[in-house]
Amino acid sequence: MTLQLPTQNNGTHPQKATDSFTIPQQKERLENLLYHKVQQGEDISPCIEALYYLASKQTTQDQLQVMWAEVIKERSAFNSLQRVIITAFAILGMIAFFNGAFARVKPSAAANPPAAQQR
Secondary structure (H helix, E strand, O other): OOOOOOOOOOOOOOOOOOOOOOHHHHHHHHHHHHHHHHHHOOOOHHHHHHHHHHHHHHHHHHHHHHHHHHHHHHHHHHHHHHHHHHHHHHHHHHHHHHHHHHHHOOOOOOOOOHHHOOO
16 A cells, blocks of 8 residues: 555645655654554554655665765865875975076176185
8 A cells, every 4th residue: 555645636746745844754744643543543554654665765865975975075085185296296396496497507706705715
């Protein structure tokens, strides 16, 4: 048996009728409905099926949230590593540039102090 959703005037099911409530709220409403059906002696199997569905949906959402958090952590770690590598290559490039620039500069004779010159 399946749980029958209320229908609108035109005979179609309402769009996303359960999206306005969170899963815990939906569970609470179903548990209340289940309690009333038990009190009235009605068939409770549709309510139990819906509760199992909500429980599995919550579990799936929890697993997806954990997976998404892991993806965010991995992305953050990769971005940090990428920044470190780029910074290291930039520093090495500056060292190589300044080494090449200073190696080409020849010291002039006027730059030597007079005490250093021989007499």
